[in-house]
Amino acid sequence: MYVDLRKEKSNNNAAGYMYITPRTLLAIIRLSQAMARLSFSNEVTIDHVNEALRLMKSSRSSIGGTEPEAKTFAKMDRNSKIFTIIKDLWYKYQKKAIRLDDVAKIAEECKYTIENVHDCIKIYEDLNAVHYDPARNEIKLIE
Numbered sequence: 001m002y003v004d005l006r007k008e009k010s011n012n013n014a015a016g017y018m019y020i021t022p023r024t025l026l027a028i029i030r031l032s033q034a035m036a037r038l039s040f041s042n043e044v045t046i047d048h049v050n051e052a053l054r055l056m057k058s059s060r061s062s063i064g065g066t067e068p069e070a071k072t073f074a075k076m077d078r079n080s081k082i083f084t085i086i087k088d089l090w091y092k093y094q095k096k097a098i099r100l101d102d103v104a105k106i107a108e109e110c111k112y113t114i115e116n117v118h119d120c121i122k123i124y125e126d127l128n129a130v131h132y133d134p135a136r137n138e139i140k141l142i143e
Helices: 002-011 022-038 046-064 069-075 078-092 100-109 114-126
Strands: 130-132 138-141
Touching: 002 022, 022 046, 078 100, 078 114, 078 138, 100 114, 100 138, 114 130
Parallel strands: none
Antiparallel strands: 130 138
């Protein structure tokens, strides 16, 4: 993934302010290890690496400030988009439990299935970022 990032940036001069260096690789490794620690795991998994990469991309796009929010959302992967929907609802509901039906309704408008929503929640639940209620009808973000 690191090599792909370097190739992408070397071929794209439009985003010249963003350098992919060996320090970037070190940051990805450290963030991945931190994500593993947060989930009380002794091993770093691909999910931890993917979340570290998502965090780095989000961080870098936030300092660029040139892209409209809709364009940034369009560049996200499916799970990031669904998690963004969950976060937006979380703040809209003033940090109270979110109904799964509400998330599924908005996700459906974005052409995602309920299975996509469940897959996303499973990933973030494994990372200890969200929590399902026992009936699996409501979601809470873990702060």
